[in-house]
Amino acid sequence: MHVASLPISVADATAIARDGYVFGYPLVLMDRRRRGAPVNRFTHAHELPGAGGAATSPDTGLLRSAAWLDLGPQPVVPTVPDTYGRCFALALVDGWGDVFASVGSRTTGSRGGAYAICGPAWRGELPDALTVILDSNGFGDLLERAEFLKRISDQDREITDRVRGLRDKAKDQAVQLADLEEQEQLTAERILYQRDQIAAVENKLVGSRDQLASARADKRGALAQVRESRVALEGDLAALEKEQARVQAALQGAGQTFDGPIRHGSGALIWPVNGPVVSPFGMRWGRLHAGIDIAVPSGTAIHAADSGRVVLMGWVGGYGNYTCIQHTASMSTCYAHQSSFATSNGASVSQGQVIGYSDCTGHCFGPHLHFEVRINGSPVDPMGYL
Numbered sequence: 598m599h600v601a602s603l604p605i606s607v608a609d610a611t612a613i614a615r616d617g618y619v620f621g622y623p624l625v626l627m628d629r630r631r632r633g634a635p636v637n638r639f640t641h642a643h644e645l646p647g648a649g650g651a652a653t654s655p656d657t658g659l660l661r662s663a664a665w666l667d668l669g670p671q672p673v674v675p676t677v678p679d680t681y682g683r684c685f686a687l688a689l690v691d692g693w694g695d696v697f698a699s700v701g702s703r704t705t706g707s708r709g710g711a712y713a714i715c716g717p718a719w720r721g722e723l724p725d726a727l728t729v730i731l732d733s734n735g736f737g738d739l740l741e742r743a744e745f746l747k748r749i750s751d752q753d754r755e756i757t758d759r760v761r762g763l764r765d766k767a768k769d770q771a772v773q774l775a776d777l778e779e780q781e782q783l784t785a786e787r788i789l790y791q792r793d794q795i796a797a798v799e800n801k802l803v804g805s806r807d808q809l810a811s812a813r814a815d816k817r818g819a820l821a822q823v824r825e826s827r828v829a830l831e832g833d834l835a836a837l838e839k840e841q842a843r844v845q846a847a848l849q850g851a852g853q854t855f856d857g858p859i860r861h862g863s864g865a866l867i868w869p870v871n872g873p874v875v876s877p878f879g880m881r882w883g884r885l886h887a888g889i890d891i892a893v894p895s896g897t898a899i900h901a902a903d904s905g906r907v908v909l910m911g912w913v914g915g916y917g918n919y920t921c922i923q924h925t926a927s928m929s930t931c932y933a934h935q936s937s938f939a940t941s942n943g944a945s946v947s948q949g950q951v952i953g954y955s956d957c958t959g960h961c962f963g964p965h966l967h968f969e970v971r972i973n974g975s976p977v978d979p980m981g982y983l
C-alpha cells in the first residue's frame with residue numbers, strides 16, 4: 598500500500614505516531630527485559646529490584662519469583678498451594694506492565710488451586726476445577742473477557758448447582774447403599790444360620806434314620822427269633838398239653854395207691870439240676886406251661902427233687918423220656934425231655950439221687966429240663982416248692 602494514497606491529515610498521522618509510541622514502547626521495553634529469561638518457568642530473585650527499573654514491578658520492596666508465560670499455543674496452568682491464611686499474591690502482568698489479574702489471599706483466598714491463564718486467541722474446554730484468567734489484549738478483548746467470565750460464572754453456578762444436586766443424590770445413594778449392604782449382611786447371616794440349622798437337622802435325621810434302621814433290623818431279628826421261639830414253644834406246649842390228662846390220671850392213680858414212706862424230707866424240694874429258668878410256669882398264648890424249663894446242656898445228671906417212688910417212667914409223646922416221682926400221697930415231681938433214665942418204674946429214690954440225664958427228646962427246641970410239681974396230678978408252679 599502506498600503511503601501517499603492514504604487520505605490522512607498531518608494531525609491524524611501525528612496522533613497515530615504518538616499512539617504507536619505510547620502503546621508500542623512498553624512492549625519494546627518488556628521484550629528487552631525478557632531477553633534471555635526462560636519461558637513458562639519461574640525464576641526466583643535473590644535481590645530487591647530497587648527503584649528506577651526499566652519496567653513496572655508489582656512491588657519493589659519484595660523478593661519475588663517471576664515467570665514469562667507464552668500463552669500462544671495453549672493456556673498455562675500454575676498451581677498455587679494452600680498457604681493456610683498467610684498473605685501471598687500472584688500478580689499477572691501483561692505486555693504493557695498492567696496487572697490484569699491477581700491470584701492471592703486478598704483476591705482468590707489463601708486456599709490455593711489451579712488457575713488456567715489463557716491467551717486472547719485461545720478457545721476450548723477447561724476442566725471445571727480450573728479458574729480461568731484471560732489475558733486481555735485491548736478493549737475488545739476486555740469486553741469479550743467480561744462476557745466470557747460472566748458465561749463461566751453462570752456455568753460455574755450451574756455446575757455448582759449440578760454438583761450440589763449430584764452430591765445430595767450421591768449422599769442419598771450412599772445411605773441407600775449402606776441400607777442395602779446392611780440388609781445383604783443380615784440376609785447372608787440369616788442364610789448361614791438357616792444352612793447350619795438345616796445341616797444340624799439333616800445330621801439328626803441321618804442319625805435317627807441310622808438308629809431307626811438298626812432298631813428295625815434288631816426288631817426284625819428279635820421278631821424272627823420270637824416267632825421261631827413261639828412256633829417252637831407253641832408246638833412244645835401243644836404237645837405237652839396233649840399228655841396232660843394221661844399224666845394227671847396216672848399220678849392220681851399213683852397217689853391213691855401210694856404206699857411209700859409218708860414224709861416230707863427236708864420239707865422243701867431241691868433243684869434237680871443247676872441252671873437258669875428260661876421259661877417259667879404259667880399261661881402262655883392261651884395254654885398252660887405246666888412246669889419250668891431249666892436250661893442245661895445235654896447229658897446233665899438229673900437229681901430227684903425229693904425222696905419218693907418212681908410211678909411213671911417212659912416215653913410220653915411231647916415229653917419225650919419222662920419220669921414222675923411220687924413223694925407224698927398228693928405231691929409228685931416230673932422230669933421231661935431226658936436222653937436216658939437212671940432208675941426204674943416202682944423204684945424208691947432218695948432226695949438228690951440221679952434218676953436220669955437231660956437232653957431234648959420229645960417236642961423240644963433246645964436241651965433243657967422241663968420240671969413239674971403236681972398236687973393230686975394237677976401241675977402247680979414249682980417255684981413255690983424250690
Ligand SMILES: [Zn+2]
Nearest residue numbers: 888889890967
Ligand atoms: Zn417246659
